[in-house]
Amino acid sequence: MARRYCVQHQEECQTNADVLQLSTKVAKMLANKCQVSDAKDEVKVIAALKALGNLGVMTPEVRSTVAQCVKSANLPITIRLAAVEASRKSPCVKEV
Numbered sequence: 001m002a003r004r005y006c007v008q009h010q011e012e013c014q015t016n017a018d019v020l021q022l023s024t025k026v027a028k029m030l031a032n033k034c035q036v037s038d039a040k041d042e043v044k045v046i047a048a049l050k051a052l053g054n055l056g057v058m059t060p061e062v063r064s065t066v067a068q069c070v071k072s073a074n075l076p077i078t079i080r081l082a083a084v085e086a087s088r089k090s091p092c093v094k095e096v
Helices: 002-008 017-030 039-055 060-071 077-086
Strands: none
Touching: 002 017, 002 039, 017 039, 017 060, 039 060, 039 077, 060 077
16 A cells, blocks of 8 residues: 555655555564574564565665675575565655
Protein backbone atom coordinates (compact mmCIF):
# COMPACT_ATOMS: atom_id res chain seq x y z
CA MET A 1 0.00 0.00 0.00
CA ALA A 2 2.79 2.42 0.88
CA ARG A 3 4.59 1.56 -2.36
CA ARG A 4 1.47 2.38 -4.37
CA TYR A 5 1.27 5.76 -2.64
CA CYS A 6 4.93 6.37 -3.38
CA VAL A 7 4.56 5.54 -7.06
CA GLN A 8 1.78 8.11 -7.35
CA HIS A 9 3.50 10.74 -5.18
CA GLN A 10 7.23 10.27 -5.78
CA GLU A 11 8.37 13.68 -4.58
CA GLU A 12 6.22 13.66 -1.43
CA CYS A 13 7.01 10.09 -0.58
CA GLN A 14 10.70 10.74 0.07
CA THR A 15 9.79 13.21 2.82
CA ASN A 16 6.46 11.85 4.08
CA ALA A 17 6.78 11.28 7.83
CA ASP A 18 4.52 8.22 7.86
CA VAL A 19 6.41 6.49 5.04
CA LEU A 20 9.76 7.25 6.64
CA GLN A 21 8.48 5.99 9.99
CA LEU A 22 7.40 2.75 8.32
CA SER A 23 10.86 2.41 6.80
CA THR A 24 12.47 2.89 10.20
CA LYS A 25 10.18 0.36 11.89
CA VAL A 26 10.91 -2.29 9.27
CA ALA A 27 14.63 -1.56 9.55
CA LYS A 28 14.54 -2.37 13.27
CA MET A 29 14.11 -5.99 12.17
CA LEU A 30 17.62 -5.83 10.73
CA ALA A 31 18.95 -6.25 14.25
CA ASN A 32 22.65 -5.48 14.57
CA LYS A 33 23.54 -4.58 10.98
CA CYS A 34 21.98 -7.77 9.63
CA GLN A 35 23.95 -10.06 11.95
CA VAL A 36 22.15 -13.37 12.50
CA SER A 37 22.70 -16.27 14.86
CA ASP A 38 20.49 -18.90 13.25
CA ALA A 39 18.37 -19.69 10.19
CA LYS A 40 15.24 -18.22 11.81
CA ASP A 41 16.96 -14.85 12.26
CA GLU A 42 18.25 -15.02 8.70
CA VAL A 43 14.71 -15.42 7.37
CA LYS A 44 13.54 -12.41 9.42
CA VAL A 45 16.37 -10.20 8.18
CA ILE A 46 15.79 -11.21 4.55
CA ALA A 47 12.05 -10.50 4.94
CA ALA A 48 12.80 -7.05 6.36
CA LEU A 49 15.19 -6.29 3.50
CA LYS A 50 12.59 -7.40 0.97
CA ALA A 51 9.99 -5.18 2.64
CA LEU A 52 12.34 -2.21 2.45
CA GLY A 53 13.00 -2.96 -1.20
CA ASN A 54 9.29 -3.10 -1.96
CA LEU A 55 8.72 0.15 -0.10
CA GLY A 56 11.45 1.90 -2.08
CA VAL A 57 11.98 4.60 0.54
CA MET A 58 14.65 4.65 3.23
CA THR A 59 15.79 7.24 5.72
CA PRO A 60 19.51 8.04 5.55
CA GLU A 61 20.04 5.91 8.67
CA VAL A 62 18.23 2.93 7.17
CA ARG A 63 20.11 3.36 3.88
CA SER A 64 23.39 3.35 5.81
CA THR A 65 22.44 0.16 7.66
CA VAL A 66 21.48 -1.57 4.41
CA ALA A 67 24.78 -0.46 2.84
CA GLN A 68 26.66 -1.94 5.81
CA CYS A 69 24.80 -5.22 5.28
CA VAL A 70 25.94 -5.25 1.66
CA LYS A 71 29.57 -4.59 2.58
CA SER A 72 29.84 -7.03 5.49
CA ALA A 73 31.85 -10.00 4.19
CA ASN A 74 31.02 -12.14 7.22
CA LEU A 75 27.27 -12.22 6.47
CA PRO A 76 25.64 -15.03 4.51
CA ILE A 77 25.49 -14.25 0.79
CA THR A 78 21.69 -14.50 0.87
CA ILE A 79 21.51 -11.54 3.24
CA ARG A 80 24.04 -9.51 1.28
CA LEU A 81 22.12 -10.09 -1.95
CA ALA A 82 18.82 -9.18 -0.28
CA ALA A 83 20.46 -5.95 0.91
CA VAL A 84 21.57 -5.14 -2.65
CA GLU A 85 18.06 -5.83 -3.94
CA ALA A 86 16.55 -3.68 -1.17
CA SER A 87 18.18 -0.65 -2.78
CA ARG A 88 16.74 -1.28 -6.23
CA LYS A 89 13.82 1.16 -5.98
CA SER A 90 15.51 3.77 -3.84
CA PRO A 91 16.85 6.91 -5.47
CA CYS A 92 20.59 6.90 -6.04
CA VAL A 93 22.65 8.71 -3.47
CA LYS A 94 26.36 9.31 -3.29
CA GLU A 95 26.95 7.43 0.02
CA VAL A 96 25.77 4.02 -1.25
